[in-house]
Amino acid sequence: MKTKHFLLVLILFVYAGLYIATSTPDKCDNDCERTNQTFMNLRLNRPYVSTLYRCTNRQGSDTLCVFVSDTTGIDWNLFADTACMVASQNGLPRQKIFIIKSGATPPDTLAKKVCP
Amino acid sequence: MNARLLIRLLLHCVLPLVIGFAIYYFFRPEVAVIRWTGHHTPLIPVSEMNDWQRLLVFSGPDFCWSYSLSAALFIWQKAQDRPLPYFTLFVFLIILLSELLQGWALPGFTLDWADLIAALSAFGLSWMFKAR
Numbered sequence: 001m002k003t004k005h006f007l008l009v010l011i012l013f014v015y016a017g018l019y020i021a022t023s024t025p026d027k028c029d030n031d032c033e034r035t036n037q038t039f040m041n042l043r044l045n046r047p048y049v050s051t052l053y054r055c056t057n058r059q060g061s062d063t064l065c066v067f068v069s070d071t072t073g074i075d076w077n078l079f080a081d082t083a084c085m086v087a088s089q090n091g092l093p094r095q096k097i098f099i100i101k102s103g104a105t106p107p108d109t110l111a112k113k114v115c116p
Numbered sequence: 117m118n119a120r121l122l123i124r125l126l127l128h129c130v131l132p133l134v135i136g137f138a139i140y141y142f143f144r145p146e147v148a149v150i151r152w153t154g155h156h157t158p159l160i161p162v163s164e165m166n167d168w169q170r171l172l173v174f175s176g177p178d179f180c181w182s183y184s185l186s187a188a189l190f191i192w193q194k195a196q197d198r199p200l201p202y203f204t205l206f207v208f209l210i211i212l213l214s215e216l217l218q219g220w221a222l223p224g225f226t227l228d229w230a231d232l233i234a235a236l237s238a239f240g241l242s243w244m245f246k247a248r
Contacts (some may be wrong), residue, residue, distance in 0.1 A: 008192055012210075015185045018133065019214060021149035022140060022177065043161075050157040053146060067157055102157040 031092075035064070038090045042066065042083055048074065050102045064095050067102045068110070076111035084115035121191070128187035128245065136180030143173045175234040182211050182235035186242035194246070204243060211239045 031054075039052035048071045055063035066083055068076075076099050083097045095115045101108040140150050142159045165173065189207045193200055215232045 004192075004196060008189075011185075011188050011192060015181070015188070018149075018181060021152075022147045022181075039161075051145075051161060105154055107154070 034091045038087045065098045070101045080111040080113035132180035132184040136177035175230045178231040179234040179238045183238035186239045190246040
């Protein structure tokens with residue numbers, strides 16, 4: 001193959017790679033809707049809740065990662081209990097909740113809870 | 117590589133990709149490439165954005181990617197000894213299919229008409245610059 005054609009193929013491959021790299025884990029199905037609703041409810045009056053989503057892309061995951069800004073004076077174990085309750089109210093019972101400090105590298109887990 | 121070509125590559129190919137990446141990084145950390153970086157927190161959650169902000173955050177990166185790819189292909193074409201027939205149509209079809217495939221064939225993507233318009237606008241803009 002001539003060099004110029006190789007370059008064309010290379011350009012297409014690089015951009016295809018970038019295209020694939022911007023995929024999202026899943027379309028927003030029922031689980032995604034419930035997760036989003038849990039986030040919205042959990043965030044009410046709790047400005048320190050940054051975001052919430054499934055900790056892994058694996059389908060059927062029962063993990064919820066809740067990212068929070070590290071506000072001192074908050075009992076994160078109690079907050080994890082609240083997250084369990086809110087998740088359950090939104091149709092996500094028996095989740096594994098991870099409360100994680102936003103922006104920390106490596107991630108700093110503030111609390112873990114296996115919801116009943 | 118001469119300086120003029122380098123500037124064209126940086127301005128028309130690299131810069132749009134950097135802008136698109138920045139939009140993903142700061143506002144859509146759920147996409148794969150940002151999750152790989154370990155960054156998780158959007159500056160503003162999507163649920164709190166107004167319509168214009170959502171349009172920018174969701175269709176902006178598509179515009180940037182499409183513009184960058186079109187420009188890269190047009191720059192490649194310009195470097196050829198003789199004009200390639202139907203090359204503009206070839207680029208147009210790649211851009212069009214890249215958006216349409218999101219609706220029908222690719223898991224993890226969504227087809228959005230705003231994205232399609234953004235991508236085709238980017239192609240058009242790139243084509244206009246190519247003519248200069």
